[in-house]
Amino acid sequence: TEKGVEALDAGRLEATSPYTVGSFLSRLDVDGRREVLRLIPLEHTTSILSEMDAEDAADVVEAMREPRAVQILEELDPDDSADIFNEMEAADRERLLGKVDDETAATMRELISYGPDTAGGIMTTEIATARPSMTVIQTVRHIQRLNDELEHIFYVYVVDEENRLLGVVSMRDLVMHGPLDYLRDFMTRDLKGVCRVDMDQEQVARLMAELNLNAVPVVDADNRLVGMVTHDDVLDIVQSEATEDIQKLMGAGGDEAVNDPVFQSIRRRTPWLLINLVTAMIAGSVVYAFEDQISKMAILAACMPVVAGLSGNTGAQTLAILIRSIALGDIHSGEDRRVCIREMFKGLMNGLLIGLTAAVTVGALTGNPMISVVIFTAMVMAMCFAGMAGAFIPLMLNKLGFDPAQSSNIFLTASTDIFSFAVFLGLGSWILL
């Protein structure tokens, strides 16, 4: 990367998308970042920072000379700026909030007060508003004056004198209507996608996806308009929620990335492995309880991985479907029991089929039909249990308010391992010995 920095020139950096420069910068240390950003004009720097992870962007801003940091924090979209303030050390935050202009400081304090994962935390406060009594031409002149300040205008929100939301007109509506038409005569009053500031960001994303909206207005408890969430914020949320789910499910950190510092990612994975060590030892002690039987019949030890592996995978299949269904809101209340029974049935059916295949194969290899009976019975029971557990565990965790992606796989693997070892070795000792 050292070499990379030297080879860069300002022209090439400007021609590259801010996202790409941002992900390149995320991999440099603080000195490297400063060196690269020195090559880039202020305007381009703000686009790059807004594409970077807020944590990395905060590191960059904290390392800048104060006047430049202040200038950048004022220039950035307020939602991006607030994310960066959120990630700063408390001392740096207070110092810089004291230096930016009063308006920015007030907006920042407001935005920081909302949780970062709520509509209030991801919204922009740069919105165009108008009154219902304005005409198209008045509105156009009004937003032409705002133009410089507003990065994305899709909609003009129509509000009353207390800033309560009455309706919306799109840029397209303005183009389509005569210059003297009043907004009140053609504005859309029936706003389907309005969010409260405290709505969870995943719900906001789901709402916008379902209603195919470009942007949704955000209101406070008194229905006063405070901001707007745009489609590009939502796309980022959907991407990162999916990444979190997939990584948590497999026992890695939800926000871990491939280029994170090595020791940071080791530290994040260790606790999960320690929990896994405990559950694996419990499973091992179930096996240990059958020490005598295994000594007499070591074939039991050889068949254990087959029963445990297949029931683990049956549970994992169900778990994956359930995690996504819960995330996308496809399971409705009162359906939990039905879903568990269906998944248990799917496990049973595949257990009969796979169990029979395994039993025939093992029987043919060992010449011992009684082992086949044990394998078949154990696999049917274990896979039936695994299907049920793969649905029950995430549904229950979700109901109790835990993140179903984070902890389901630990409990699932532990329960399918323990159940399959106990059933297989129990049946084995009873039938074979």
Next chain:
Amino acid sequence: TEKGVEALDAGRLEATSPYTVGSFLSRLDVDGRREVLRLIPLEHTTSILSEMDAEDAADVVEAMREPRAVQILEELDPDDSADIFNEMEAADRERLLGKVDDETAATMRELISYGPDTAGGIMTTEIATARPSMTVIQTVRHIQRLNDELEHIFYVYVVDEENRLLGVVSMRDLVMHGPLDYLRDFMTRDLKGVCRVDMDQEQVARLMAELNLNAVPVVDADNRLVGMVTHDDVLDIVQSEATEDIQKLMGAGGDEAVNDPVFQSIRRRTPWLLINLVTAMIAGSVVYAFEDQISKMAILAACMPVVAGLSGNTGAQTLAILIRSIALGDIHSGEDRRVCIREMFKGLMNGLLIGLTAAVTVGALTGNPMISVVIFTAMVMAMCFAGMAGAFIPLMLNKLGFDPAQSSNIFLTASTDIFSFAVFLGLGSWILL
């Protein structure tokens, strides 16, 4: 659901979002769907069908009386209509293509010719175009005439006489400029997000996310404008790609949903379980090779799940990070080797830590320090291998053109199981017996 259908009335259905009605319909059988759709006016039916899975929507349309089906296929957005045609039985497709008007039929045949996962397959052909010599007011009058036909206008694409793309003006540009300004004087000529018809939909989604675009124009090999992909299509793609990745990774069908018919979802899971049975039997036969040693020391069988479980999870952690990094394009060419070495190192570090914990615990429980030595050495080696394999397998599959999510977990679990059983039992027989 029978009861549900009777309790519905047309008013309530119209007040519900098309997405919600669509997901409700997906769960009914064909008769139930017809019954519900009979209650709904044509215009609302098209919105509902466009929110449904194309496969389900095709079932509904095929079950309709022909005149109504024809009317709906003509009314739908061409991209949605083409998706439905794509999912029909060949005979139904040809019959209905013969009945719709010539223009729709021609558009459909063109759209069907593109792969469903390409820019051409997801684009809409309903776009607004203008010439560079037109003024703002001429353009506004032109799109006012088109208005009824075009569902979403964000942009007017500026093209030459051969329909080659020259630039773009947004609705906002039209609002911001004087009525007599020429498009050529203010249009954006430097179009960053232009897609070729054959670009993969995931690439289109990534492009739009990186550049924060609402819509991108789609051109053919001669740079002629043929359509446009809009942000709502992309959000759907991002959602469904994430679902596919997570479900494939855990060995379920990429497009399986929680409410799919039971036997369909069993059938889809069975092949993966059969492959898993083969790999589990290979792992079992490694254990079987140590039958004599296990008979003499059954504690080995009890410790096997610990070594295999921990190395499996170490590999899974790495795999999850890699799958998302590959999907999001975060790994650049030439970095593969570095990534594998880093992940191997992370596995090694956690192997030292977790291996030591396991060795101390097992030593204390059994009072046999030699078992501790075997456990520690085997876990360090197995977890180091697992970290490397968790990165190497998806990177290699991706390089060979396979979907890294689909098959990685099979190969990973098989290789970590086999390696850990072989190393642990091998070391155990050598040191302990």
